[in-house]
Amino acid sequence: MNLDLLLVLGLLATCVGLFVLNRPRMDVVALLAMVALPLTGVLSVPEALAGFSDPSVVLIAALFVIGNGLVRTGIAYRLGEWLMRSSGSSETRLMVLLILAVAGLGSVMSSTGVVAIFIPVVLSIAVKMNVSPRRLMMPLAFAGLMSGMLTLVATPPNMVVHSELRRAGFDGFAFFSFAPIGLTILVLGIIYMLVARRWLGRSGQRDEATEPRDTLAALAQRYRLPERERRLRVLPASPLANQALDELKLRTQYGINVIAIDRQQRFRRLLLIATGNSQLQVGDVLLVDLASPAIGLLGAYEELGLAPLQLNTSYYADHARELGLAEVALPPDSSLPGKTIQALGFRSRHKLNVVGLRRHREALQGLLVDEKLKTGDTLLVAGSWKHIHRLQGISRDFLVLSLPAEVDDVAPAANQAPFALLGLAVMVALMVSGLVPNVLAALIGCLVMGLFRCIDMDSAYKAIHWQSLVLIVGMLPFALALEKTGGIALAVSALIGAFGDAGPRALLACLFLLTAIIGLFISNTATAVLMAPVAISTADQLGASPYPFAMIIALAASAAFMTPISSPVNTLVLGPGNYRFADFVRIGVPFTLLVMLTSVLLVPLLFPL
Template sequence: MNSELLWVLILLLIAIVLFTTNKLRMDVVALLVIIAFVLSGTLTLSEATAGFSDPNVILIAALFVIGEGLVRTGVAYQVGDWLVKVAGSSEIKMLALLMFTVAGLGAFMSSTGVVAIFIPVVLSVAVRMKISPGRLMMPLSFAGLISGMMTLVATPPNMVVNSELLREGIAGFGFFGVTPIGLIVLLLGVGYMLIARRWLGDSGGAKNTKVTWQRRTFRDLIRDYKLIGRARRLAVRSGSPLIGRSLDEVHLRARYSANVVGIERWKRFRRVMISAFGSTELREGDVLLIDMSDCDIDLRQFCSEQLLEPMILRGEYFSEQARNVGMAEVSLIPDSALLGKSVRDASFRSRYDLNVVGVRRNGETLGGRLADEPLMLGDILLVIGDWKAIRQLQAKTHDFIVLNLPAEVDEVAPAITQAPHALFCLALMVAMMLTDEIPNPIAALIACLLMGRFRCIDMESAYKAIHWPSIILIVGMMPFAQALQKTGGVDLIVKGLMDIAGEAGPRVMLVCLFVLCATIGLFISNTATAVLMAPIAIAAAREMGVSPYPFAMIIAIAASAAFMTPVSSPVNTLVLGPGNYKFGDFVRIGVPFTVLVMIVSVLVVPWLYAF
């Protein structure tokens, strides 16, 4: 082992430790890796940054945009509503339909996004069926992972493996090249979960919950969070000390417990609703929609000091403004950065452009000054603000997930009328990819542009939809594969594999590759695992003198088989809280299923792609 290879392996170990401990963001670690390789002279600048020009990076970014288009047009939510209607009260039918539906949607959009969308659906279904949510949450996450085995573009690891084949001068997989295996694993997963669900929660776990199975409305949320009597509609009069100052500057919440959730303002001869951001500057004539969380505040004194004039408020707690001001319930996830912080300390409004107006803990609504209450795991927050900002919360899965959007959201979906156009764009993209005449990244870009043309998504939402940490992670991990090849690391690993399984035949080698890939995936993301393992698998195939396709395919499947721990994949982490799971639940259910997937894959892959 030469000194350069030793340095690469040490750097890889450091990266794995940083990924595991989560002391630094994964994208930051990836960028540090690029810097380390260049400064050490292991790779040239062009070699270390080659990932930025990789076509698959463009493809992955475009697929994030297409997935957001399906969300903004309401396609994903309509599928969830259909699922509830079709399944009825049958838990078996619900579990099977849920897994098939999630796997189908996840074949064309982010599995993390699909799982986040279906969590509130599953919660409401569990209440309706009077079963524990845990009986459906893990099947939901497993289906999200299996969706990565459904199409070539379903998950980044597939595209990484395909890209490595092309880089080696080998024809890549077809769009549905992985689908037969994915369908077999999906059927296996449904059957397995129908048996394993008995260990995931009792059948009466939701009997005492107060939530009804139907999607709740503004009025339900107002009642549950005791918001009646807290709303005020106040006009800013001439000479008010608020004029010309931003909301962050006037400190109304700290001084009067007055939380501005919306602003009515005259524009072009009509009154429109604008968002109440911290930087929003108040003007004369503005009408403030205010939540007064402390009812002991003297309203007359408040209006007198700030020169505000009370206005007529129709409906309960801004329910008449539902087309402009939205509500949503969100839940903190186990590793949320907000845990232990108060709403004020977390600068919630500044970070998310939304206001927290209610908190439920252990089924009870908290009173008092919510802004100073430290947030705990299991808390459910009621946020209020612009619908656009609420929609954007669904992409912020690193802190919390959106549990419930009220029924009024259907009336204000930003592009719900464009759903047919979104489906057309998706179908066109798939058709272009199937022809092999148009490169996949170009097909995805065409679909993105058409979605913009049809107003399924706007430019701002498109850029925000792209999960940049994932993009940077892929780009930053690619130099490892290059460095291992350049320093002889790939040859060393392949030699070790050949010593272990070379004489036993290619099927045993597939088992070794699957186990190695799945093991590495316990510590780093499945995308980073695929980046490291793809060149090793192809080199192993060449060393054995067999086709590289079954070896590459086994890496793609193993990278998606992240069933064993709640931190193996973001979709597992998402369901950890709502499903009330412990770490051991994933180990107990996930390890046997991973073994089953490995056995099936080793048997089926060589049948589809001969050695």
């Protein structure tokens, strides 16, 4: 063991120790390592900074953007809604569909992002089905981890191992190389979680801490909106056609407050939030709030050329992603008491409609526009989520109270969902066909989403998890440093000396366990960076194919089931599931061993030694 190797190992041990302590942050530690390695003389500055030009790093960044496009267009949320509808009242069906949905979506976008999206969905379903979130949150996390075993782009460790194969002169993995093993593990995972859920809580047990926030339905009920909601179609002979709302005086003369306009345009329907300048067209469906349910009986509809339509559910629930509600309170120092709602000019100033007023915990009825406000009043405003968010913090005269739970599901580019699917399909098709390198396929997918406004530049930059990228870039030079100083050769010799006589499968099991154990203390990406060259060099020393050894590292890096800190997805569900550290150990360790046995059996069959 030479001095250079001792320096590199000392620096690596220091980094691992700081990773465990999480002080400073992992990306800062990676940057410090990137600076320290050239100072040791082991690597040159270009070698230490080479990670910034690594195609895998650019690919990971592009996949963050692709995943954000799926979120912004509401595709991920619609999958959650489908899950709720399809589960019915069966907890078993819910768990199976939940694992399949999360694993499927996580195979093409960040598993951390997928789990974050599904947490409020699962909490909502748990309340409705009277199921303890403890029985669902861990399966949710495990599904996110298993999604990393389905495709090449599902998780950064897969791409790190793929990149290491390419660097060693091999072809790397195909897009679906992981799928046969990943699907087998996914099926075993479903069966395992259906059995193991009995140790996560009793059916019908619900934690008080998981009660959801107010929903749109609850807010509407509190202000007695359902009895006043109507859908009215503008008929061909209507005098309202081609006129602006401000000119029509519908609210003051007829007590009809137009909240939004549902309009057919070409091949799709648009929901337009009503403003004073909104012009009505023949065929428009008006979503209105009536000052009194009796208005329709007074012949107003016939006079205005409006036809009432059936309203099965609240239009706030039907259009929850475009149309929101929020409570606005008047603080003690507000200058608004004494003024009428008409004088506030909410529609003209803030593009929001006042649809409710509560005083002394009672919702007032009738025409509210001439009602003078009093200190302590609470208003209910309706409009687009964008304008509701904009209202927060812009005036000391009113205070926006907590927003309803549906605000978490808002998709700012919901109308572009078909184009987001197109971008995803283009990326996957190019990757599977091999027409262009994977990194170019992902960039083309991003450009397609950008072209059709599924994403914009600001959201794209915000979507990229820069901490993960810097961590990868900072750890990549260690592989080269260990190779140049003989560290990898030393590790391979020790591994073969200890387990070489036991056969290749024993070596694969040893590599899996070593990777999984290291992954308990540092990120699975950093673990893959360190272990991939060891695995490939071990295969070279044995004269075996590098593919089974590389694959076992990738699978082991995703098998972070054993502790709540093994992976960000585990940490995400720790609070909502009300888990303890021991819960993950009790459920995760047996499943990790099951995954190891499955991998050691299947990998040599699919990737001959």
